[in-house]
Amino acid sequence: AQSVTQPDIHITVSEGASLELRCNYSYGATPYLFWYVQSPGQGLQLLLKYFSGDTLVQGIKGFEAEFKRSQSSFNLRKPSVHWSDAAEYFCAVGAGANNLFFGTGTRLTVIP
C-alpha cells in the first residue's frame, strides 16, 4: 500500500534562506510523486510532479525536487525563500488513474 511521510510538521526559516522539505514514500513500483502548496482556506496548487525521466524536477515559484529511489525520498527545495512562500506543503504519491495519497503536510513559516 502507498504511504507518504512528511517528518516535519512545522518549519520556520528566515526570508532569503534556503529551504528543504522532506518527503518519504512507500510504494511497490515507481510512483508518481507530487508536491502541492495550500494557502489557508484555499485549494491545492501543484508545484511540481515526477513521473519518470530526470530525477531532478523543476517546478513553479523557483521550487525543485529530487527523486531518490534508493532513499524513497522526494524532497522539495528552494534556494531562497520569500515571505509569500509561507503556506502548507503536501507531498503526495499516486499511481496510474488512482487517487493520490497525501502526507500530513508541513507548515512553513517565513520570518523577516
Add this chain to the structure above:
Amino acid sequence: GAVVSQHPSRVICKSGTSVKIECRSLDFQATTMFWYRQFPKQSLMLMATSNEGSKATYEQGVEKDKFLINHASLTLSTLTVTSAHPEDSSFYICSARDSGYTFGSGTRLTVV
C-alpha cells in the same frame, strides 16, 4: 493549464438540511474525479472516487447515503451532503484527473 472550478467556496447551512457542492473541469474532460475531506490542520483524506456514468467508489468508513456523489457528465461531479450535522463541518476539495491531478479551490462547509 487544466482548471477545476469548485462551487460554492463557502456555505453555512442549518443542521438537517442538505448541501450540494459542484466540481467542474473547465477545459478538459474528466472521467474520474476525486472528493477529499480535510479537517483543520490535517491532511486530505479521500472520501470517494467519482466515475462518469457509474456509481462512485467510497472509501471505508464513508457513508455513501450521507455523501451522495453524482458524475453525470465528463465535466461535472457533485457531492451532496444530506441531512448535514455539525460534525460534517469541514473543508471539502475535489480533484480531477488529467495529465496529473488538478484540484478545485475547496468548499468550507459549516453546519450550525
